[in-house]
Amino acid sequence: MAEYNQVYQKAVYYDIAFNRDVSREVDFMVALYHRQTGADLHSTLDIACGPGYHAREFAKRGIRAVGLDLRPEMLVFAQEQAALENVTIQWIAQDMRRFELEEPVDMAISMFDGIDALLTNIDLIQHFQAVTANLTENGLFLIDVTHPRDCSFQDYGTFVYNGCRNETVVDVVWATNMPTFDLVSAVAQVNIEMRVSENGRQQVISDTAYERLLLPQELALLAERSGMFQAVGWYGDFDLNQPLDNSPASRRLIAIMQKVR
Numbered sequence: 001m002a003e004y005n006q007v008y009q010k011a012v013y014y015d016i017a018f019n020r021d022v023s024r025e026v027d028f029m030v031a032l033y034h035r036q037t038g039a040d041l042h043s044t045l046d047i048a049c050g051p052g053y054h055a056r057e058f059a060k061r062g063i064r065a066v067g068l069d070l071r072p073e074m075l076v077f078a079q080e081q082a083a084l085e086n087v088t089i090q091w092i093a094q095d096m097r098r099f100e101l102e103e104p105v106d107m108a109i110s111m112f113d114g115i116d117a118l119l120t121n122i123d124l125i126q127h128f129q130a131v132t133a134n135l136t137e138n139g140l141f142l143i144d145v146t147h148p149r150d151c152s153f154q155d156y157g158t159f160v161y162n163g164c165r166n167e168t169v170v171d172v173v174w175a176t177n178m179p180t181f182d183l184v185s186a187v188a189q190v191n192i193e194m195r196v197s198e199n200g201r202q203q204v205i206s207d208t209a210y211e212r213l214l215l216p217q218e219l220a221l222l223a224e225r226s227g228m229f230q231a232v233g234w235y236g237d238f239d240l241n242q243p244l245d246n247s248p249a250s251r252r253l254i255a256i257m258q259k260v261r
Contacts, residue, residue, distance in 0.1 A: 022054050044066070052091070056089065097123055108139070144253070233255075
């Protein structure tokens with residue numbers, strides 16, 4: 001997800017619409033790491049973590065977790081939720097292109113289109129270099145974005161997310177402006193609306209940001225161009241037996257990069 005400042009400042013409302021059980025996704029990541037490296041996963045970095053759903057799930061399993069996000073409001077909310085769940089996580093507010101961890105981690109993840117906020121090749125190369133600099137030897141980087149079938153040059157699509165908590169109802173409509181990706185830059189201007197019904201009052205929070213469409217060969221090439229990663233796997237769901245393809249069972253584009261020596 002790109003940098004939607006107005007919406008991302010509303011961390012509680014965001015959580016009502018987007019909160020979900022990520023245990024299956026984390027199961028996949030733990031199994032993937034073991035398959036790829038032959039070792040157990042001991043530490044993780046959740047990039048553009050928002051409320052830290054994955055970081056918190058890792059921490060519940062005794063895996064050291066770090067959550068990184070540009071929005072301090074999100075990290076404050078994430079820390080509050082982690083405290084309620086009695087888990088300890090390090091939260092850092094930094095730019096995903098330039099960050100430094102106190103200790104390297106075994107695996108980094110970028111979920112739910114978080115990487116699409118990086119609009120240029122230079123941005124992406126800097127990001128890959130920052131990630132690999134903070135990984136242990138043979139560390140993995142998992143990138144999760146929308147399947148190309150569901151968001152493409154021909155049709156961006158419209159996505160609706162909603163939830164209800166304590167009589168507060170939140171609907172998020174992603175892409176209210178029928179955006180199109182520029183054919184050269186692969187960047188689109190995307191408008192979204194967060195519609196909130198709370199205590200009998202209605203409000204609409206409108207926001208705009210730019211997103212880049214990323215396809216497998218671009219991701220692989222830019223990762224390799226960074227000089228520090230190679231693509232080692234492509235999946236269509238959080239299932240080791242589901243490759244990235246055009247079947248209905250392939251719901252996401254999940255790229256796996258491994259740090260090279």
